[in-house]
Amino acid sequence: MTGPSLYVHIPFCETKCPYCDFNSFAVLGRDVDGYLDALRREMDARGVPGDPPTIFIGGGTPTVVTPEQLARYLGDITARLRPDPAREFTVEANPGSLTREKVAVLKEHGVNRVSLGAQSLVDRHLATLGRVHRAAEVEEAYRMVREAGIPRVNLDFIYGVPGMTLAEWAATLETAISWRPDHLSCYALIFEPGTEFHARRSAGRLNPIAEDRELAMFRYTERRLRRAGILRYEISNFARRGEECRHNLVYWRNGEYAGFGAGAFSYLQGRRTGNERHLGRYAEAVRGRGDAIATEERLEGEAAARETIVLGLRTSEGVDVEAVERRYGVDLGGLRGTIGRMRGLGLVAPDGPLRLARRGWRVADEVAAAFL
Numbered sequence: 001m002t003g004p005s006l007y008v009h010i011p012f013c014e015t016k017c018p019y020c021d022f023n024s025f026a027v028l029g030r031d032v033d034g035y036l037d038a039l040r041r042e043m044d045a046r047g048v049p050g051d052p053p054t055i056f057i058g059g060g061t062p063t064v065v066t067p068e069q070l071a072r073y074l075g076d077i078t079a080r081l082r083p084d085p086a087r088e089f090t091v092e093a094n095p096g097s098l099t100r101e102k103v104a105v106l107k108e109h110g111v112n113r114v115s116l117g118a119q120s121l122v123d124r125h126l127a128t129l130g131r132v133h134r135a136a137e138v139e140e141a142y143r144m145v146r147e148a149g150i151p152r153v154n155l156d157f158i159y160g161v162p163g164m165t166l167a168e169w170a171a172t173l174e175t176a177i178s179w180r181p182d183h184l185s186c187y188a189l190i191f192e193p194g195t196e197f198h199a200r201r202s203a204g205r206l207n208p209i210a211e212d213r214e215l216a217m218f219r220y221t222e223r224r225l226r227r228a229g230i231l232r233y234e235i236s237n238f239a240r241r242g243e244e245c246r247h248n249l250v251y252w253r254n255g256e257y258a259g260f261g262a263g264a265f266s267y268l269q270g271r272r273t274g275n276e277r278h279l280g281r282y283a284e285a286v287r288g289r290g291d292a293i294a295t296e297e298r299l300e301g302e303a304a305a306r307e308t309i310v311l312g313l314r315t316s317e318g319v320d321v322e323a324v325e326r327r328y329g330v331d332l333g334g335l336r337g338t339i340g341r342m343r344g345l346g347l348v349a350p351d352g353p354l355r356l357a358r359r360g361w362r363v364a365d366e367v368a369a370a371f372l
């Protein structure tokens, strides 16, 4: 790898989905150009890694802006980089926000991977999720990206939506598989504190599906995708061999990245910083001092080593504990007991790198917590 990866945050969406706790805001009435000015200023002041192994533009919905604004910020980013067509360059997009013109802009700027927020292929579930697109638009957007010659496409889905049956989830997967995607992300719906869904559930106005039904969906997903040659390589991520998202692997391997934009995180030389989340305060901070860092934490020694283990445990490749000890110059002998216990319970593989066994995937968070 040649240096830190690059993440850029575009925080605008058509509307705010009721389950979403990302740093994102409905675009209507927002000063998008003002935000892009601030983003450019931040990139100038802090300096963008010139040769990142991967780039990820996330949000929000990076494609909700106009084609001109899309071209503007992609141009601002690529002008600061050494051109490299082999570099993974992902942009997140939502079906309703994508047009042929915008896809052409992505292609022109070297984007070679699009991550489409499909979420469901059943209109009723899209409505429950508060999504503005319909199922038919997902296929349309998928075809548009493929036809433009953008080589890699991910589809994001959510299962465990209130009212969803296993048969409906299976049918959604079946349709998605028939499109031959390279990569699928399948997340269980989470009622994150602070979201509208969380409030509705607390008030008894939204009923989560039964835990055993959600578990059946979780298990079915892995089984069905494996048969289609799309393999789990992280708790919620599945890919054909070689099509894994390299940018996310940087996160899970506790690699370095530089993040720009409101609420973006960076992890450089053991220092993790987080930008101002509020759009006005972000722009003001960047105008004043060039950066907008609002939180900072140093991760060193054993704390960094444990974090590397927790992140690595999310992946099917797992983590080589001795390599982690060498990387951080620490002795993790204290963890041997925990590892032995987890092996005894059949939650992690009996030998080789520390990685989840089949039984461990479903309780991955609990297993990870034991290593913190």
Ligand code: SF4
Pocket: 012, 013, 014, 015, 016, 017, 020, 021, 022, 024, 059, 060, 061, 094, 117
């Ligand atoms: S489109 Fe995505 S980022 Fe935007 S509000 Fe919905 S879930 Fe959040």
